[in-house]
Amino acid sequence: MKKNHKIAVKLLVTIGAILVVSSCSNTRFLEEGQQLYTGSKLSVEGDSLSKKEKSDLKSQLESTIIPKPNSSFLGLRPRLYIYNIAKEPKKEKGLWYWLKYKVGEKPVLLGDVDIEFNKDILVNYSENRGYFNAKAASDTISKNKKTEVRYNLKPNARYYISQINFPSDTSAIVNQEIVKTKDKTLLKPNQPFDLDVIKSERERIDTRLKEKGFYYFHPDNIIIQADSTVSKNHKVELFVKLKNNTPQEAKEQFTIENVIVFPNYNIRNSRKESIQIPMKTDSLTKYAYKDYFVIDPKKTFKPSIFDRALYFEKGDLYNRADHNLSLNRLINLGVFKFVKNNFVLTDSINHKFDAYYLLTPRDFQSLRFEVLGRTNSANYGGGELNLNWTNRNIFKGAEQLKMALYGAFDVQLGGPKNANNIFRAGFNSQLSIPRIIAPFRFNSSSAFVPRTNVNIGYEYQNRTKLYTLHNFNTSFGYTWKENAKKEHDLKIFDATLVFPEKVTDEYNEQIYFPDGSIKNPSLKRVVDKQLIFGPTYSYTYTTTMLPKKNTFYYRGMVDLAANITGLISGANVKKDNQKEIFKIPYSQYAKMEHDFRFYHKISEKSSFATRFIGGIAYPYGNSEFVPFSKQFFVGGSNSIRAFRARTLGPGSYDPRTQDASFYFDQSGDIKLELNAEYRANLFSFLNLAVFADAGNIWLVNDDPDKPGGKFSKDFMSEIAVGAGIGLRFDFSIMVLRLDLAMPLRVPYYEKGDRWAFDKIDFSDKDWRKDNLILNIAIGYPF
Incomplete structure (x- = not known):
């Protein structure tokens, strides 16, 4: 530990030294007569402008000044320093090229700045916003081979629109159609003159005409003239006209x-x-x-x-x-x-x-073979083989058939021979047909083709020394999108059949007492025969693809298992009236889940993301419990990252009381989770995140094997909280994520002592081992 501490101290000292040196030595790399450009300052003056108008105009104009100076951190320029000290690479690849041109940053010199061009931009931009007859001046401030450029802009009072005139000659069809659009005009009286709005108005008219058969029309065929002589008090009158040289074919409907x-x-x-x-x-x-x-x-x-x-x-x-x-x-x-x-x-x-x-x-058929390796925090390592075949036109109607074969294993590293290892193998096939196959007519005017989907799959799972499970699943349903924001996924029939094989005596000894009575119902439910069938529906709404400051994502899901079958048959497990199909009791429950996310863009290099997940699964009729595979789980790299996957909950239940040799996933019927994350780009492909996660799962009914697991009015006191920092390596084709988290609130500690701030001790090796959780994952958590 002391050795690691010394290394960390040396590393921090080295980084600090680089930052200090970079702050004062970048100019020594400049040639004679060169000046390092450190940026610009803009002032807006004018008695005819209000304070708000000056502030708004200044904020808009500052982004137009080019070039931008070298990036800085706390007034220092470490990326410029790295560029200066890195030797020139012989090839456009390799470590030195990456260090100099990817991590480093070429110096921006005063000679790179076209001051007169920037002044023209300031004047033109101002006049395009209605500040006519603006004037700009500039000056340079130099010191120690560093130069700042200062711009001064003096705009006159802003002009406003007095009225808008559309074509009066409606003998031509095209003019008639232009006049018909005026009710939707973007030009409004008493609004400021704005060239961007005028351009948008021309495009709006063009879009409307394109809907009326004018295929050859173009926005440039429209001219919007401004006349400031017909009005006083800084007003302009606008005239929307068809240009005289507009081609005849642009005036015709096709x-x-x-x-x-x-x-x-x-x-x-x-x-x-x-x-x-x-x-x-x-x-x-x-x-x-x-x-x-x-x-x-x-x-x-x-x-x-x-x-x-x-x-x-x-x-x-x-x-x-x-x-x-x-x-x-x-x-x-x-x-x-x-x-x-x-x-x-x-x-x-x-x-x-x-x-x-x-x-x-496209090529109709494709074959892909994947080999994956993985490890987890429970000292298990494993791998997976996937063989995927796709035919995109299997029946000559653009039907897509996807088939996959896979095999996977997870073995305990360094553990005893024939430990509780896991082996899985199976196949899955999906046929996607680009239309709705149904007894009713489905009309869609969406840009997205609706699809009918048929799925069939099987998985063999073997936990050595415990049990073997066979899992069959099939579904039939539809997916369709109203538009780019709204998507529906309806499975009319979704069925899963699970039955066990080779349940070992060792496992049965944990389930039953010697007299045959049940000792551990939770373990028994894992190897019970299960039949789950019913409809599911999910709805997704998202604006994350839009270039907006605030965007949203929402996904809601409803799963109704055997609700009609159970009602018709009068099934009621509590009244010893449990019904069976093929001698297997079928599951009856209702499940609902909501996933809401909000993204706020703070700047070009930073953002804030939040997520809330809430869900409930309620067993009734033919079932006393929700099937294990349909319950909720928390923890892990995409959930509450301060707790290992599926080790948290339900409620205040303490998983440390379990027999270590039979440590099973913790599941619940109710889930609440809240995540918040600040994301910032450090440079190039490297991003930093600071995050906090909170939440838990609970049971709907009491379970004597999970004391404290039932949802109650005290659920808030059972919320787990964790926080941490992360690095994200964005390589365009993939994002590698490293998140280091620690628990701040542990729900299975004694009530009143669940906050863990007083227990934090980074110098304690055992504390770090138990509380610092490293999550390695691909992609963002949400």
Whole structure:
């Protein structure tokens, strides 16, 4: 311990020395006449502007000044120092290249700053925001080979919109449609003049016209003129007009003549393909399918998939929504690598064109082999082999068939021979069909193709010296997305059958007393035959893909096992009226879970993330307990990180009282969990996190083998709390996460003594071993 302490002290001293040296020695690497650019300062002056206007304008303008100076930490520039001291690499790879150009940072010099350009940017930006006739000045402050540039901006009073005028000449159809859009205009009287809003208004009009058949229209065909002479008191009048040089075809509405699909188009060898565009209608006749022409001589695809994916039909007025919708649905079929769309004018008099869809298929089949290794904190090590095969067009209708074979083992490292090791093997297959197969009609105008999913799987699990389990599962259901934010997953039927084999005498001795009565119901339930079936439904709503400061994620799930079957049969385990199917009692319960996450972006390099999980599983009718596999668990790398996986709870139950040779996962019927995490980018691929986790699980009913496990009004006193720090190595293709956590509140300690602040002792080797939990994982915890 002393040796490690000395190493840590030396490391801290070395890092401190580097930081101190870097603060004063970076300028010695500069050549004669060079000045290190340390940044800029901007001041905004003007009696006609309010204090808030000055502050808002200044904050907007500061981000436009370029370049940015070298990054600093507490006034120091360690990355610049690393660049300066690292030798020039001979190749664009290797340790020295990584250290100099990835960790280090090239110096930003005064010569890199175009001061006049920045002044022009400040003036132009101000005028684009309505501060007309602005003026900018600059000065430089130099000391010890370091230079700061100071800018001074003097804008005049801001101009506001007095009124907006749309085209008065509505003889042309395009002008009529422009006038019809004015109720949704972004330009409002008494709002500040803003060039960005004007550009958005032009794009809004263009979007509306694209929905009305004006395929060749462009935002640049619109001009919005500002006249400040017709009004006083810093007001401008806006005139929305169609440019005089707008091409005639941009003023016309177009309709679809033919829809032609090439599902085997090779984009890389398109010149070698015998595809003539446009094609003569006579040559298309033999490829007709409903209102489409599908050019697929090899019959690679069923034409019906294009009927469901494409939203254009013969005679339709062109609109951008159906254009994008068709492309997105073709992409979401998952069977095409490239999707290209062409509109070819065939009748300029009647304003008609043909729509061509040129589709390049992906490789239909793929085979992937994976080898994984792992260890955990319970001194177990193991590995896993996975063989995955995928066919993306198994029945020529873009149906995806995925099949997987796997085998895995976890053995006790350094333990006795034939210890409580775990061996698993199994297979899983999933057929995903790009449509809803049901006795009812399901219409979806979403860009995402709805799917019918069928799953079948089996797993063999052997715990040496304990038992062997066989697990069969199957499901049938649907997934569909309303849009990019909302997704539904409904399994009409989801069934699991578990039955044991070779339960050892050693394990049975822990379950039963010598007279045959049950000693440990919890262990018995693990090897009981189980039949679980019923519908499940989950709903997901997320905005995390949007470039917003605040984003959300929510997932809710409902699982109803045998609710109708149990009600019809009158099952009631408490009245000795437990029902069976195939001589196996079926499980009856209702389960609900909610996962809510909130992400707040503090700056470009830091953010704050929180998560709340709440769930309950309630057994009734044919069941006294919720099946072990359907219960809740906490602890581990993606949960409460200060406690090892599945070792916490339920309630105030103390897992240390268990027989160490039969240490089983702790589970519960109720779950509450709250996580909070501050994330910051240190540099490049290295990120830092500071986090806190809280929560626990509880039982709905009393369990004599788990004293303190039932949920009660004192549940708040049984909340576990942990905190820690972490490093995340973001390598783009994957994120490697290291989280070091320690418990701050332990629910199975004596009531009144559960907070553990007074027990923290980093110098104690035994305390560190028992309380510092290192979690190694892939990806973020939430």
